[in-house]
Amino acid sequence: MATRIGTSMNVGQRAMMNSQAALHTVSHNIANKNTEGYSRQKTETFSNFPNGVGKMRTGTGARAASIQRVNNPYLEKQLAGEKSQLGFLSGQSTALLRLEQVYNEQQSDGLNSSIGKFFNSFRELSTNPENMAKRIAVKESADLLTRDFNRVHEQLQDIRKEANGQVLIQVNETNKVAEEIASLNMQIQKVEISGGFANDERDRRDALLKQLGELIDIKWAEGKDSTVTISTADNAILVVGNEARRLEAVPTPGRENKAEGDFDIQYYHHEHAEPMVLTERIRGGKLGGLLSVRDGDVGEFERKMDSIAFEIGNRVNDLHRQGHNAYNQAGGDFFAHVEEQRGASGSIKINPTVLGDVGRIVAGMDPNSPGDNRVANMIGELQYSKSLLDGATSVDEYYNGIVAEMGLRTQKVNNLLETQEGVVRQLENLRESYSGVNVDEEVASMIEWQKQFDASARVIRTADEMLETVINIRRY
């Protein structure tokens, strides 16, 4: 069977269309070269099946079969997992850095210094218990000490509040992302059910999954219908099909190891279900990191500060009550009495009667003995007493231990964070290496397709000329 000139024209025309499609893809790639999570796309062309029989089967050109993204799902999933860990660590790190500042005495004096000053003021008093100025110095140093305890307490509260604010933001963010993923699920399903490739939708969904993983620990799997199902905190389904279930941040009424007003994260299986508290089960992502610092570290350090304040307050009071003050009255409390250890660092203050009249400070044991300095000496001794708190460390050692512990935790998290950043960076490089856009490549490909476009046009023109020749054959 003979070939026809028209066929060549057709082939040329289709080739031009292919070139245009491919150029379009190139332009799409170049346009998205900075888009986060974008995978470069490729136009696949196939050669058409030939016409004719036997040894003369003439080709019928090429057709653009599909536009597909270049993407390695395994790499994406790995990257998402590592990013989740990164989110967790960065959540912890942000909160810990704030916490660390509370205990930073490298630049200015803090609690360590005021504890020392407090006990030293009693030593000073012991050299001259008759002297009013020394008593005033005791009052001042005790005032400084209580203020410093209160300051630490308040700062810890602030960090807690700040963490709560962050939790609220992250929960809202989580809901937003989950909703977008649910709607993408639907779009992808629509495109792919008819055999298409939802390249850009999938890129966007992959990016969102990573983002979600950074916020909260998630597990997900893609079903045969192209939708992903996401669960968080062990088994709470966050997204299924085109439905996203909301998380809610709700102030807790206060329960064991939880301060009142802290945000709990609640989840509803369905609209009318009883809310389920997920707080303890969220162990990943920024949210997990924040919660672990808020409920773990901040709470722990609060309790430790409370126990120091409570112990100092009570032990000083015990001694103070044994003696007599400058008016020969039996000594009262030095610090205002605190019933409960919890919150003691926030409530510790000087007994108002002592604050109003330093003559009520007790230095000696016996009445009518203005030179008696035994109680002052005993209170001074408390600084080194190992019978306080856990029974093995002095107040100073205990507090310095807190600072060291704080530093160690921050250091550890920062080191892990740095390592994790390296891991993520490396994986991102791998991903980019595979899926990222290279302009040189695109330009080369552009030239390639342009040349094809030119050549195809030439084919059409040649065919046209040939046709003209055929039409004008009679004139010759």
Place this chain on the structure above:
Amino acid sequence: MRVADKMNYNQSLNAINKNRSEMMTYQNQAASQKRINKPSDDPLGAARILEKKTEMQGFEQYKRNILSAKEFIEYSEQSLSQASELLIRAKELAIDQADDAANGPDSRRIVAGEIRQIYEQMVNIANRRFGDRFLFGGYKSMTTPFDMTGTYFGDDSEMDVQIEKDAYITMNMPGSVVFMGKKLHQQLPPDKVLQDDKTTVEVRGPASQNPSQDPLAPTAQTIANSAEGEWGIKSANVFEVLRDLEIGLKANDKSVVQNSLESLDNSISQINMARGELGSRVSSLNTGLETLQKLHVDSKVIQSEIEDVDMYDLVNNLSKTQTQLEASLATSGKMLKTTLLDFLR
């Protein structure tokens, strides 16, 4: 390896970021001159710095305590040295009047007047104040310790002042001991002997831990002369001795005057023993002060070793990082600029 454009950008950005953050750390160190600017820079180091700071705070306080104790003790010692001189004068007078060779009732009466004056001066010395505190009243430091009859209104208490982490020194000497010869520390051995290895100082725990001492116990009124006193010598009630001498002289009783010679000797030894003890306290305070100063310097050195930055290292690191940063910037600039497009015309 296929290199996507994003990789280039990320790499350049990361390199520059890393260099810049290193620069910042070093600049921070240069500004503060400290290696540790927050606990996480070196957690254990930070805790040790706090430990050293507390230690040094303590040293400062102990220094102040030592200085005020020293002032008090030195003033006590000075007063007792005057007391000792007075007694020596009394003894000279007593020796003069002890025989009948040149002495009659008249001269003894005149001398008795002089002894009376010595007695009064002695009471004044015993009532000396340091600031507004009486030196020899024990804890009753705001009450005049002796009246003109030599009755003691103070107590036997000793004011202990902390001069080191585990050491106290007694600041005062109760009038009952010095002037009346009361024995205080019978069954109480020094419970701590410590200081640096060169000197050994007797130290007693805080007074509160001393169960044998009851400041409310009856005052030293009843102590008899010539029983054994604080320092293992025969004790003497200085006021009684002087009064006896005065009475003896007034009565022109030679034997009383002669007898008083021995008790005057006892009085002088008693006062001098007290002076000796005060003197040794001062010298142990001086040693303590020196030790403290040494310890203070040691702590300071350790603190500096832990927290201060090594300038040589720092400058070295800074210039290294600077070079790195410049290299990163230069290569980034070159790398990011070039594309195939530049070569297509």
